[in-house]
Amino acid sequence: VFYLSSPMRFGDLPIEVIRSIASFIGWLCLTPVCRRFWQALRLKCIRRVKEPPSIALFEKALCHGVISITFQLKGCDTEPRLTTTQLAPLTILSQSTTLNFLTLHFPNHNLGNGGCTQIASLAQCRSLTSLSIDLTFNSINDLGAHELQALRTLPHLMQLNIDLKENEIGNGGVKGLVQLYNLPSLTNCSLGLAYNIFDCEGVKFLCEVPQPPKLRSLTLDLTGNAIDDDGIQHLCALRLVPTLTALHLNLSNVDLSEEAMQMLGGFADCSLQHLNLNLGQSNIDDEGLKYISTLRNATHLQSLSLNVMENCVGTEGLRYLRALAQIDSLKTLTLCLSSVTHMADVVSDDDIFPGNLIVSDLATPLNLATNLQCLHLCLKDTGIDDKGAYILADSISKATHLRRLNLCLIGNLLTVKGCTFLRDSFIKATWLQSLCAYLKDNEFRPSDANKLDVQQQSPTSTSICTQADESDVQEQTQDQQKQDCWLLDGLQLPHKQIDFVTNYCECCGVESDSELSDTDADDDDESLEPDSTSSDADSQNGDDHSLGED
Ligand SMILES: [Zn+2]
Ligand SMILES: [Zn+2]
Structure with missing residues (x-):
């Protein structure tokens, strides 16, 4: 209740803060407290x-x-870019005794190593x-990377x-950056090093984690670097870091040999609870x-994320993927x-839809892996038509263990018919607490909804994105836009959880991020100014202070 009536958006707060106040949402009697806190x-x-x-x-x-x-200031060709000297004010922040969360997102500005020097001045911000x-x-x-290692003295940094990404960091630079593992309070560390110029030696430095006392979660984005089997072997040493419970490795656009895949399968033998492997565009095959699939033997894994986008798989390969759903823990x-691409597509005649084969090869884990509670299945751009949708719908309506x-x-060949299969299965799946379906860019138009005899019941809030085409939707009146949600009508899920964060699939919706920031910008400039859009509740409080007034 309170976040809807506030002019400030939920997403403006650090996630830690959101987490701590989220439990108040929905308690009407606490709303005034929340508002004041807000x-x-x-x-x-x-x-x-x-x-x-x-x-x-x-x-x-x-x-x-x-x-x-x-x-969050993204450089682009049409606007002047940040200069290194414009970052100089950051030094002032090193005197702060209250600043906990700092986000400095300056992609695409040509700041150079000097930019790193300015940011390193934050090393004094205790x-x-x-x-x-x-x-x-x-x-x-490498020089800039060495500047950044000054941050390793931040005494209370946890995250x-x-x-x-897309800089010129070589092995020496990586060696400097890993000094940051020495931060005494560090629990979560993420290093994005996609498309740089280091090789297997750099990877070796990255994986020589010097016994960080508290490091629990490590994310390494190594997309598009020259990493060979030796590099992968170094990565596998990470399974020996005793404190680590979560590991996220992005190896997309890195050619992975069968040996490399075998080594990655070695993560079955470790105490990790959360493993995220991105192996997209990596030329892996069924043998890989x-x-x-030896990860099947993992004993501690609670969550597993595997991305194999833009590879070619066959029925065998899908069988191995399916086995992963049955990890006991x-x-x-x-x-x-x-x-x-499904292998069958490469050799087949035109009338086989590869996507339907993927669905029929995969759909059973929905039913067989009864331990599984949460499933995110992304089948974007795989050529699934109504027949595939029918198979999926059938599996969903039987997967009673899922929550x-x-x-x-997104980007398949579903018509109204296929969507209706899915919709009906969603209605049957009363055991689901949360459901997101992404159906953008298929073969139906919002106006097709008229052809259906859809019972208009109370609107529901499960998030399902059905926009057939962005440009189409913009031209429509509000009434017509309501029809985009026709798939929702009649959904009767108990305890539905509203997913108000994601409008796009996590692994597919990259470009939506920037759009969001742009629209946010207009609303957000108010945070230090008097509240000009006070709601009734605000005026009643009457003691709205803001920094601007002081
Ligand atoms: Zn997706
Ligand atoms: Zn995806």
């Missing part, structure tokens, strides 16, 4: 999407004890607990994300999947098969 929080958070850092802003932040600052830096495509080389499985289902069928 207003207090608004004064402690600064979010700037389109402006560079400024001395005035930071001085204000210092004097008001701001706890969270977010900058209050920081969470730091997220995005310096994608900024002409940074560190550094994205250095056979090796990875597994509760959550994410399988991304976006743009996967959460995310089903992505």
Whole structure:
């Protein structure tokens, strides 16, 4: 209730804060408390999407004890890019004693190594607990990476994300960056090193984790680097880090040999609880999947995410993937098969739909893996038609063990008929607590809904995205837009959980991110100004302070 009536958006707060107040949602009697808390929080958070850092802003932040600052400023060809000197005000923040969360996302600005030096000045900010830096495509080389290692003295940092995708970091730079593992309080660390210039030696440095006392979650994005079997072998050493419970390895666009796959299968033999392997575009085949399926023997895994997008698989390979759903301890499985080609398609005549084969080869894990509670199945762009939808629908209506289902069928060949199969199975699946279906870019139009005899019942809030085509939808009146949700009408899921965060499938919807930030920008500039859009409740309180007034 309270977040809907507030002019500030939920997503503006750090996720930790959202988590801690989320449990109040829905308790009407607590709403006034939440509102006051919310207003207090608004004064402690600064979010700037389109402006560079400024001395005035930071001085204000210092004097008001701001706890969270977010900058998201993406460089593009049409707007002037940030210069290194524009980051100089960051030094002021090192004096803060209250700042916990800092996000500095400056992709595509050509900041160079100097940008890293400016950011490294934050090493004196003792209050920081969470730091997220995005310096994608900024002409940074080993020197810049060495500058960033100054951050290893931050005494209370628990969460560190550094994205250095598309720079020129070599083995020496990686060696510098891994010094950050030494942060004394670090529990979550994410290093984005996609498309840089290091090789197997760099990977070796990355995996020599020097016994960090508290590191629980490690994410390494190594997309598109020159990593051979030796490199993969180094990566497998990570399974020996005793504190680690979650590991996310992005090896997409890295050629993976059968030996490499065999080594990755070795993660079955470790105490990891959460494993996320992105093996998209990696030239793996059924034989490779056979090796990875040894993960079937893992004893501690609670969640497994496997992305094999843009590879070619056959019936055998899908059988191996299916086996993964039956890991005894597994509760959550994410399988991304976006743009996967079925081997049968390569040799077959035109009338075989490869997507339907993928569905019929895979659909049974929905039914067989009775331990599984959460399933995210992404089948984007796989050529599934109504027949495939029927098979899927049939499996869903039998998978009584599932509690959460995310089903992505973006960019397939479903018509109204196929969607109706799915819709009917959703209605039957009363055991589902949460359901997201993504059906954008299929063969139906929102207006097709008229052809269906859909009973108009009370609107439901399960998130299902059915927009046939973005441009079409924009031209429509609101009434017509309502029809986009025709698939929802009549859904009667008990205890439905509203998924208000995701409008796009996690593994497919990258581009939607920037659009979101852009629209947010207009609303968010208010955080330090008097609240001009006060609702009734605000005016009743009458004591709305804001930093702007002081
Ligand atoms: Zn998807
Ligand atoms: Zn996907």
